Structures are given as structure tokens and as C-alpha cells.
Amino acid sequence: MIDSHCHLASERFAGDVDEVIARAQAAGVTRIIVPATDLADAPRALALAEKYESVWVAVGIHPCDAALVAEDSWLEQVVAWSEHEKVVAIGECGLDYFHAPPEGMDWASYKSLQATFFRAQLALAEARHLPVVVHHRGDGCWADVVEMVREHGGRVRAQFHCYLGSWVEAAPLVDEGHCISFTGVVTYKNAGAAAACARDARPGSFLLETDAPFLAPVPYRGQRCEPAHVTATAAFVAAARGLPVEELVAQTEQATREFFPRLS
């Protein structure tokens, strides 16, 4: 089983990351893709990848961290990291209209800054022939994210991570070569559209992820999420689709490997 999006380089795993990875292994999670979010956690993610066969990395700047990046050389650093043999994608990048701008910045400047970071990372992904891990959250964000991804139509493939929309909305993007992925949110009682999409999505169009340390699936909801918990999301999605869990796991593993060709 693969956890296709897990923030193992987060400070919240700093004290026990070895045990967390051991528990993932024991639960049958053989690959964990760790997206970086800023300039500080990318080196930590790469160090984990060098230590553990199961850990692979995406490098990029999260939209919520864009305003905190002080170095003009951020893109050069991401470019250099993207050459590491265990980097499978650019990200986590994208747009976030949910969290308020930092003190002293208005929404217009904040959105424009996020767009600059996102477009630079999409261009890098195209140049390096890597997929992108895309974050989107907040009103109006989805349309903008899709528009910017389509500026690279046919040349960059996006994982729309923590997808909460409908299959009807996702299907044309999947036809264009992108994929969606489901977090533990699909297991929540109020998940509605996300759970329906997990039931209806075409086989091969979706991946599974934890987004740990966030969004622990039922029955772990409210706890710190960890990669072993992807098994609960897999079980839920398999049940919703009327499939044996082994079959769902095999399908999503194959889809993940096809989406991230550098993952081995």
C-alpha cells in the first residue's frame, strides 16, 4: 500500500519518526511520498528518503508558506533538490484562499504572490518532466488552480491532493492526464461529495493519502494522523466501491506508480 501524501518531515513527527515509519511498515505501507512545504522541511524530507527505502519526496513551496520565504534564491534551491534521485514530483504547491494573509498583506497581493510561486513551480515541473502535487483550499480557489494547471496543458500532470469535489468535476481533468487523491476526510460522517466521489471515481483515476499529521481517518479521527492510517481510508473506499480491500490497494498502487514514474 502507498501513502501518496504524508508530511513526515513535519515538526510533529520530529520526536518519533522512526517508530511512525516502523508502524507504517508493519501495517503494509511500503511507500510513503513526503511533500515538502518550505525551505526548512525539504532537507529533512530528503534525509528521511536517504535513510528509508520506503520514503520518497516531492520538493516545493506550499502556498501558505510562500509569504514566509525570505530568500530570492528559493527557486534555485527547489531546482537543485529536484535533481535528487528520490524526488518524484514538484510540490506541495498550489493556491490557498482559506487561510488569511499574513499581517500587513492584503488579499490581492497575497493571491498574486501565491500565483507567482505556483506558476514558477508548474514551469519547473514541465522543464524537469515531473508531476506536481497540488494543494487547493478556499472559495474560488479551485477554478484558479485548474486554470493555472491548464496553462501547461498536456505537459504537466497534477495530483489534486485531498480532493473533496465530485467525480463529474474531476473526470475531465483525469481525461487530461491528471489524478485526484483521497484523504481520511472521505471517512467522515459529513463528507458527502468526497465520499460519493470515492465511490464513483473511475478505477485508476485516484490515489490514497493521509496528509498526515492532519486529517486522520475514522477510527483515528482527532488523533495525530500517521501513514499507517492510510489502511483505514483504503478499507473505507473499498467498502464503498464493493471491492475486496486487496483489489482496491492493488489498483491504487498501480495508479500511484503510473502517476509518479520515478517511484520505484
Ligand SMILES: [Zn+2]
Ligand atoms: Zn499536504
